[in-house]
Amino acid sequence: MFAVYAETFSFDDPLSGLVVGERPAPEAPDGWATVTVKAASLNHHDLWSLRGVGLREEALPMILGCDAAGLDEDGNEVVVHGVVGDPAWTGEEADDPGRSLLSERHQGTLADQVIVPRRNLVPKPASLSFEEAACLPTAWLTAYRMLFVQGACKPGETVLVQGAGGGVATALITLGRAAGVRVLATSRDEAKRARALELGAHEVFESGARLPVKVDAVMETVGKATWTHSIRSLRPGGRIVISGTTSGPDVDDAGLTHIFFKQLSVIGSTMGTRSELDALVRFLDATGARPVLDRVLPMEQAREGFEAMAQGDLFGKVVFTR
Known part of the structure; x- marks a missing residue:
């Protein structure tokens, strides 16, 4: 065959x-x-x-x-x-x-x-x-579990999706918007930011840009390149759900001080x-x-x-x- x-x-x-x-x-x-x-x-x-x-x-x-x-x-x-x-x-x-x-x-x-x-x-x-x-079965199921099972995201919450463009990221934006979640997305690429808006993101930003609000949850699939930004973007008591590290798993600063002082939750998610x-x-x-x-x-x-x-x-x- x-x-x-x-x-x-x-x-x-x-x-x-x-x-x-x-x-x-x-x-x-x-x-x-x-x-x-x-x-x-x-x-x-x-x-x-x-x-x-x-x-x-x-x-x-x-x-x-x-x-x-x-x-x-x-x-x-x-x-x-x-x-x-x-x-x-x-x-x-x-x-x-x-x-x-x-x-x-x-x-x-x-x-x-x-x-x-x-x-x-x-x-x-x-x-x-x-x-x-x-x-x-892989990218969209990963996004579904990140948002609604491990992340327990609810309508009206604000969620940051890092690295708009990949299969999981586009699924996170689409599913979040359909479920009544306010979706913010980042990308280094201007064209991908524009596409993310068309897809349903409420606001888009350059990678690493300071956000106008602190978010309830971050959906993280990029890893090293965005980790610090993800941690600093969360409100006190917020949660970060990670399912991948496309830019590498080794971070220079894990943000441990922010994690314990702001009582953040770091949640792994697979498939x-x-x-x-x-x-x-x-x-x-x-x-x-x-x-x-x-x-x-x-x-x-x-x-x-x-x-x-x-x-x-x-x-x-x-x-x-x-």
Whole structure:
């Protein structure tokens, strides 16, 4: 079957290990479903995999991709939850120490077919296209959990989204606005700030700019480059929810004095559960909010999408179709 996969690793030149070609079709064990992929979206996780982060060399070749929407064996339209947990785990999926993402231990979604545990399938409503639905399981689920589960954001609160432009950031802006949250957003890029306003941000600012108000919560995915600004932007008792460090994890000043003196909460957030993905899908169906698509490409042109992500030349999600 057709697939986009990692054949080798290179931290400095990740795309050198990317192959667009053929791989054996998967065989689903008992309790697993075979999904015919109609659309799959690209995530930073896929670039990190090509750098050898989170993916063991003995697992190569590995089909990339965590997200997909398609058809199950009965022709039902479904969204694939990309977190594969330990079958023996009985707690919340996000707390499962044995969990992994598709394309880490199990072959990913950038292919004609993908196999997943049957419990990982979420019904896709007719109101969402396959391309839109394929954006949800990683970036949009991450944003949903950050805002409403870990961040516990309520209508009327003010939230700062750092680094407008990426898939998670655009999801945070769209979901926050749809839920009645006042959204402030930052970006180094003037064009991305303008796009963030069009998307629903109430106000936008240059990265690091002093804000006119202190915010209730900060949604942080950038890390080193924005951390100090995030901490200083919070009101006393505010909270910062972090799900990524695209600019690096090592900060020169963690802001510890501000954290304890202002009684701030620092909250980690990773992906989300199958039930949260189902809630997200229903939220979009009910509100009409939709993912921002930077570009839609046939999967045969996957390298173009990977190159755009590597260069940071995106606003929204890259989606590949079959």
